[in-house]
Amino acid sequence: MKILIIEDEVELLHNVQEFLEQESYLIESATNYDAAVEKVLSYQYDCVLLDIMLPGGNGLDILRVLKKEKKDQPVLILSAKDSVEDKVLGLEIGADDYLAKPFHLSELLARVKSIIRRHMHHGNPVISYKDVTLNPDLRQVQIGDRDITLNRKEYDILYYLMLRPNKLMEKTTIAETVWGDNIDQADNLDFIYSQIKNLKRKLKEAGAQIDIQAVYGVGYKLI
Known part of the structure; x- marks a missing residue:
């Protein structure tokens, strides 16, 4: 945030x-x-x-x-x-x-x-989509009734996408939100890929009913 x-x-x-x-x-x-x-x-x-x-x-x-x-x-x-x-x-x-x-x-x-x-969050203390629940105050992520551990960037990416399910979000916008305003001056945004790759793996291993879809040249979408 x-x-x-x-x-x-x-x-x-x-x-x-x-x-x-x-x-x-x-x-x-x-x-x-x-x-x-x-x-x-x-x-x-x-x-x-x-x-x-x-x-x-x-x-x-x-x-x-x-x-x-x-x-x-x-x-x-x-x-x-x-x-x-x-x-x-x-x-x-x-x-x-x-x-x-x-x-x-x-x-x-x-x-x-x-x-x-x-x-x-429309006043809700937690954010839920399918079987995934985020508690922003605790920075806690649960899939079903199981906690999963994410690093700070993985959590922030998931939080951002969970607020916008099924919406294609541009890579630059995600980078500015998670890494800071001046990230738009970076030579490239390839560093996002490694964080999302690890996040996708953790979601899959935990059996989550959600996934992150890459749209080549544009960005990512939570599906």
């Missing part, structure tokens, strides 16, 4: 990033308005943590840009501005939640999980 932190306070940015990385999230960041707008319009995130006061612009204007461009990016506002007016305006524009600074990292994590669950 990939999170974008839009925050100009360097110490806070680093603290939040380090904490969320320990929780196995992939973190991207932007420290000013222009960089943030470029990120949210170019890439997709499971959750955006958005500061209101930014060098070069206002975080609420980023929400307006997302709304204008019809980009469905889940957003949690993080701001020292704790007035009712700011909260209401942010939520009206399109934010999903509002957390005032200073905050406890444990509460931040709970809010992030709640937002992702509402957006990606």
